[in-house]
Amino acid sequence: MKKMITLMLGIIMVTSTQATIYVASGSSGDGSSWATAMGDIQSAVNAAQVLYSSTSTPQNVWVKAGTYSTATASILMKEGVNMYGGFAGTETELSQRAKGVNPWDYTNVTTLDGGAAKRCIEVSANFASVYVIDGFTITNGNGQGTQLNNSGGGVVLRSNLKLQNCIVTGNTTSGNGGGINSVGGIVSNCLVYSNATTSATVPSAGGIYAAPAAGYTSVIENSVIEQNAQGGVRIQSAGTTTLNNLIIRNNTSTGAGAGIYTNNPGSCTITNCLITNNSGNNSVYLNKGTMVNST
8 A cells, every 4th residue: 555655746847847827918927727827938938948848848828819929038948848829718628729720720820920020930849859839930030039030030949849730921032041940950841832932032031031050950851841032941051951841932043953952961851752843943952862753
């Protein structure tokens, strides 16, 4: 009997370290429930990271539908924290979020708005394990933040930060990656459309610029990349980039590679992609890279 009691107490201690921190626009609570939600996403991410640091247990931040401004400061993601949007504010499980046909179509839309003053999401370091950003519409970012200024209009990703089930639209930058600058990391099940770059270097990728350093990987998969200005995807740098199961369409460029442009990457594999109706000097420009089973 004594051994059983000790085991049960041990289980309680472990499970009590796991937390979901709730966020709702206009709220001012402690984040312990939807009824007492925090009002600020960054404060919730910071609190979750503190708990992760003391327990080594990954934490979740759930953000209710609404529009959240990042015009003053980009949201800085922290190791050990997953961030989810798309909630009505009554859910107790992630699977209860109402969705449409596409993985990024959330009925209750959670929007991060850069106000044309800052990018929406960034990260300062590579992560040791995969953590996710899921269920957001990311818009009006301008590539300004504390990391890699003048690139990644909406988002900057680093190794093991995964952007999934998100819409990235209406972002711009004067440098690389109007929608996303992926210095490592994963883009999965996303719609990346109508983003732009004004860089004089063509193409600098209005959609996604992937430039992982040597020893790091960028993965772009199961996504639609369309109607971006100055190229859909550009692959650069000494790392490894994998493009898989993408639709890349209706992007434009004043130079080469309106759909895909690779510039001497360490390794680049393009598999099972549909690349169609892109407008520029050519649709695909490969300076190194392998294309397999693609149209």
